[in-house]
Amino acid sequence: MLASALTLMREKADFIQQFIRNPRKMGSITPSSDTLCRMMAESVTWENHLRVAELGAGDGVLTRQLLAHMAPEATLDVFEISTALAEKLGALDDARMTVRTCSAEYLNGQYDAIFSGLPLLSLPPTLRDAILRAVCHSLTPTGVFVQFQYTSLTQPDLSRYFTWERQRVLKNVPPAWVYRCTRHYAP
Numbered sequence: 001m002l003a004s005a006l007t008l009m010r011e012k013a014d015f016i017q018q019f020i021r022n023p024r025k026m027g028s029i030t031p032s033s034d035t036l037c038r039m040m041a042e043s044v045t046w047e048n049h050l051r052v053a054e055l056g057a058g059d060g061v062l063t064r065q066l067l068a069h070m071a072p073e074a075t076l077d078v079f080e081i082s083t084a085l086a087e088k089l090g091a092l093d094d095a096r097m098t099v100r101t102c103s104a105e106y107l108n109g110q111y112d113a114i115f116s117g118l119p120l121l122s123l124p125p126t127l128r129d130a131i132l133r134a135v136c137h138s139l140t141p142t143g144v145f146v147q148f149q150y151t152s153l154t155q156p157d158l159s160r161y162f163t164w165e166r167q168r169v170l171k172n173v174p175p176a177w178v179y180r181c182t183r184h185y186a187p
Contacts, residue, residue, distance in 0.1 A: 007131055012036060021097050031058060031059050032061050032117060033169070033172040033173070034060060034061070034065075035169055036169045036170060036176055037061050037062045037064075039169055040065070040148060041068075041115075043144065043146045043180045044112075044113045046071065047071065049076070049113040050074045050112055051109070051110065051111050051112050052070065052074060052075065052076045052077070052111060052114070052115070053078075053107060053138070054076065054114075055104040055107065055115070055116040055135075056079065056080065056118035056120050057079065057085070057089055057117070058080065058085055058186070059085055059089075059116060060085075060088060060089050062115060062117060065092050065094070066115060074092075074096060076098070077109075079102065079106075079107065080100075080101060081102065087112070099108070101125040101169060103131075104116070104131045104134065105127060106140060107135060108135070109136075109176065110139075111138050111139060111140065112142075112143050112144070113144050113146075114143070115146045116147045116148070117148055119144040120132075120147070120157065121149065121154050122159075123150060128154075128157060129157070132158070132160070134162065136162065139182075139183055142182075143183070144181070145162060145180075146179070146180055146181070148169075148177065148178050148179070149179065151177075152177060158179060161181075161184070162181035162183060164179045165179070166179045
């Protein structure tokens with residue numbers, strides 16, 4: 001019990017150190033809550049989603065939820081620019097997952113679902129637009145993009161590319177919005 005409490009404290013301290021080093025890239029001083037991650041993961045119908053991406057995976061709290069929901073034959077491409085956090089993600093050691101230590105703007109391919117914890121509002125507008133454009137082009141025609149944000153100020157950016165609906169998650173520090181987005185058109 002004491003060992004697990006110490007491990008949890010070390011993980012929280014590591015996350016806080018990453019935030020202090022670069023708050024614009026982290027977006028929050030604490031990892032996402034289980035409630036937030038569960039709501040995001042439950043935003044898709046998993047039997048239809050075989051190719052999945054996660055943008056800004058951080059310390060992997062959402063990654064673990066996604067892997068738990070994914071089919072054995074599904075794949076997960078995880079994008080995380082922090083080398084230290086990417087190494088932690090690699091320790092999850094799941095053959096379905098590939099960790100990519102690069103910016104989400106380099107996302108390409110066709111994905112059935114894309115999940116994002118990126119702090120869109122803190123990114124420069126040109127980078128934010130490049131990422132959202134890459135997400136839009138990388139979704140299959142029936143694909144789903146699930147993004148969480150702490151404010152609704154990114155709605156105009158999301159609306160440029162997607163039709164969306166949102167849900168509030170109060171059991172998170174700070175409370176967050178989960179946006180479930182689809183492309184404006186289907187071929």
